[in-house]
Amino acid sequence: MTSTAVVDYESPALLWEGETATEHPWIAWVVFVFAYSAALAWASYCIYSGGSPDISWAWFKFRVACHH
Numbered sequence: 001m002t003s004t005a006v007v008d009y010e011s012p013a014l015l016w017e018g019e020t021a022t023e024h025p026w027i028a029w030v031v032f033v034f035a036y037s038a039a040l041a042w043a044s045y046c047i048y049s050g051g052s053p054d055i056s057w058a059w060f061k062f063r064v065a066c067h068h
Contacts, residue, residue, distance in 0.1 A: 039064045 039062040043053035046066035054065040 035062055038062075042066075 039055055042064045043055055043066075046053040046064070049066075049068075051066040051068045054067065056063045056065075
């Protein structure tokens, strides 16, 4: 015996009282750009201090390693 369920999916949205919920995909890009610029800033500091940076990117994170 099998059963199927129908689910109405709505993507996450921001909602303030008195307003209808709206999607803001630019928030993800702002977080991405901030994280990437922080990784580049740390890599620049690593080069400035005499090291060699190694930046790797996984699905939801940047990893910056500084080798002296």
